[in-house]
Amino acid sequence: MIIKTDQTWHEKVMDYLSAEPALNLFIIADIENFGYETEFQEIWADVGEDGAITGILLRYMGNYLPYAKGTINAEAFSEIINKDHNYEMLSGKKEITEQFRPYVAFERTKETYFAELRDAQFLNKSSSRENIRQAELSDVDSIMDLRHLIKEFDIRPTAKQSLEQALTTKTGRTYFIKDIDKMVSCASSTAENSLSAMIVGVCSHPDKRNQGLASLCMEALCQDILAEGKAVCLFYDNPKAGSIYKRLGFKDIGFWSMNYPVRHVSAEQQTTLVK
Template structure:
């Protein structure tokens, strides 16, 4: 049986997803921020013998399923197909693959990326050394955005002063930076989608010409140490296997592949 969930179901929802906060970062964050009664967010649950075994979250036009066992793929697909607009489905690859063949619409984009999590650093950081990484201040937002846009792989990224201000206001993200001896901001690492249990690492980069000096690792050590001390699980996406090796040295392990599929609206199909 599938039905729409409400705040009375929250304990059951957290029993299903709460022990995997990294895998369910987006679902947990959206539920904490917007609950069960928002017009732009809904959540459905599949029950088996009165037990919640699978959920499907809609945030705007985006859908994320989660289950630790086989779920009612056809039932979730029918819910998704009711939306006549452009839609997106995303989640762990093994949960998204069964849905693909049931969403009969023109494809806009299909991407996959590695998804990794960290429950603890693999080595003890030098506490004195990581003090070289500093919390980004409002007066530095513009400089930080300019730094990130100078990094080739981030040239098309959605970085802005407004985004930095919003993350600080709502405590959904934080950024640490490193400056060299000349005072130049040379590296940066941030979080996004922070919630009470987990956070996603994003925007890890070094100013061109200053690579391979440990600056970005320093930012990561400071950022990860702080978040882990708060009891949060960490996660991140990466495409580059070389970057993956760096993250794994810190203590990140692969969860699997994260799949994102965007479809055209019914009118376009």
């Protein structure tokens, strides 16, 4: 039975999602940030006769995120999606989103590797953090100037606003290194919640690559997030970047699939490690 949840379901919903905190990073963050009583967000649950949750579907504006520990009731959840004329994207673990194909028409699909870091065993704890600083709102313009120099990045029109919001709400942080007055490297987190965080925007100035600066920022960021008891995760589609992440202890946990019904620019942030 599909029911629309409210605050009274919060404990059961979070208990179900916490089994895979990295894969459910966006769902958990949206629930913690916006709850159950907003016009732009809704959460449905597939509930068995015993009252146990067997699947979740979250809508954030026109974006839908499904999750289940195995088979999901894709047919029933698809009825909700197909009634929404503002539906823009269905995203989630590939094994889950694939179950929607018989019921929801996808015009375009993008897939990326999804990796998770659970401990700091392989992170370089001996590196000096003297030159690594945590960004404040006054640093946003410098961060955006650096990101615009990275050809691998797809900078969205709302990227600056999203960065400012993350810093203000503490749902994201950025660590950076400066050379005199110029920002030369940074790494950011986004969608931080009580259980997990996503690493994005890892980069170095084109003139400062191959010096390990981006890795220093990323390792410091990961160490601090892990110390708070959270899992760290990221997307990547570049095998070279993947090999670097794995040396730091990241492990592939599946593919993340973004499925679009109409042509438009992806809303997902690109994650590229540039040493």
